[in-house]
Amino acid sequence: MTENSDNYSAAGEVGAVLEKRTFWTRLKIDMKKSPWTARFGMLIILFYAIMAIFAPFIAPYGEAQVFATPYAPWSSEFIFGTDQIGRDIFSRLIYGARNTVGIAVATTLLAFLIGGAFGLIAAIDRSYIDQAFSRLVDVFMAIPSLIFALVLLSIFGSTVLNLIVIIAVLDSTRVFRLTRAVAINVVVMDYVEAARLRGEGLGWIMRKEILPNIMPPLIAEFGLRFCFVFLSIAALSFLGVGIQPPTADWGSMVRENASLIQFAQYDLKAGLTPLLPASAIALLTVAVNFVVDWFLHKTSGLGDEQ
Numbered sequence: 120m121t122e123n124s125d126n127y128s129a130a131g132e133v134g135a136v137l138e139k140r141t142f143w144t145r146l147k148i149d150m151k152k153s154p155w156t157a158r159f160g161m162l163i164i165l166f167y168a169i170m171a172i173f174a175p176f177i178a179p180y181g182e183a184q185v186f187a188t189p190y191a192p193w194s195s196e197f198i199f200g201t202d203q204i205g206r207d208i209f210s211r212l213i214y215g216a217r218n219t220v221g222i223a224v225a226t227t228l229l230a231f232l233i234g235g236a237f238g239l240i241a242a243i244d245r246s247y248i249d250q251a252f253s254r255l256v257d258v259f260m261a262i263p264s265l266i267f268a269l270v271l272l273s274i275f276g277s278t279v280l281n282l283i284v285i286i287a288v289l290d291s292t293r294v295f296r297l298t299r300a301v302a303i304n305v306v307v308m309d310y311v312e313a314a315r316l317r318g319e320g321l322g323w324i325m326r327k328e329i330l331p332n333i334m335p336p337l338i339a340e341f342g343l344r345f346c347f348v349f350l351s352i353a354a355l356s357f358l359g360v361g362i363q364p365p366t367a368d369w370g371s372m373v374r375e376n377a378s379l380i381q382f383a384q385y386d387l388k389a390g391l392t393p394l395l396p397a398s399a400i401a402l403l404t405v406a407v408n409f410v411v412d413w414f415l416h417k418t419s420g421l422g423d424e425q
Contacts, residue, residue: 153413160409167403171217178210183365190379193388200392202375206365212395214367220403222283222362223349229287230348231341234294239325241295242302253299256292264289265354272360282361286351290344297340301333335418342411346404353400369396 170177184206191201199208241249271285311328355361356370376393383390
C-alpha cells in the first residue's frame with residue numbers, strides 16, 4: 120500500500136491519459152459530440168472534394184465535349200441533358216466542382232496569406248506602418264468589392280490568374296481587419312514582451328507567439344471568407360467576367376441555361392436544369408456555414424458548459 124502511494128503521481132497519470140488519446144481518438148470524440156448539422160456539412164464538403172479531385176474519372180464525358188443534340192432532354196445517356204451547344208450538363212457539373220471550388224480555395228488561401236501577414240505586422244508595430252496599412256485598407260473597403268472586381272477584370276482581362284489575384288487582394292482587407300483586431304489583444308501579453316526582450320525577430324514572434332493564439336477565429340473566418348469568395352467567383356462568372364468558357368463553372372452554367380426556366384410549364388425537367396448549378400452553389404455554402412458554426416461553438420468554450 121505504501122509502495123503504491125509512493126509511486127503514484129497525478130501529473131504522470133494525466134500525462135498517461137493524454138498519451139493514449141491520439142489525433143484520431145480526439146477526432147472521434149469530437150465527431151460524437153458534434154451536432155447533426157456539422158456532420159451533414161462535413162459530409163457535403165467531403166462529397167464535393169471527392170467530385171473535384173476525381174472529376175476526370177467520375178464524369179461520363181469530357182468537360183468541353185460537344186454532342187450533336189443541343190438542349191437534349193434528361194435521359195439515360197445524358198442524365199441532366201445537354202446545354203445550348205450540346206455539352207453534357209452532368210459532366211460539366213462535376214468538372215465545375217473542381218474549377219469553382221478549387222479556384223475559391225486558392226483565392227481564400229492567398230487572401231489569408233496577404234491579409235494575415237500585414238495584419239500581424241500592423242498589430243505588432245503600432246507606428247506609422249499600422250496607420251498606413253489601416254488607411255489603405257479603409258480606401259479599398261470603401262469601394263464595393265464586386266464592382267471593383269468587375270472594373271479590374273475588365274482592365275486586366277478575365278484570366279484565372281487575374282481572377283485569383285484580384286479577388287484575393289480585395290478580400291485580404293477583411294482578413295487584415297480581423298487579424299489586426301485579435302492580434303492586438305495578444306501583442307500586449309507578457310510572453311510576447313518577453314520574446315521581444317530576448318531579442319526574437321518579428322517573424323519569430325508572429326509565428327511562435329501570436330499566430331497560435333489567434334488561430335480559432337482565423338480558421339472560422341477562413342470558412343466564412345471561403346463562402347464569400349465562392350459566391351463572388353460564381354457571380355462574376357454569371358456576369359461573364361469570371362471563369363471563361365470552355366472551362367466548366369457553376370456561375371456561367373446558370374447564365375448559359377437560364378433561358379430554359381421559361382419552358383418549365385412544358386417540360387419541368389428542362390426548367391430545373393439551370394437550378395442544378397445554383398443548387399450546388401447554395402448547398403456548399405450552407406454546408407461550410409454549418410461546419411463554421413460548430414467550430415466557433417467548440418472553440419469558444421460554450422460547449423464545455425453544457
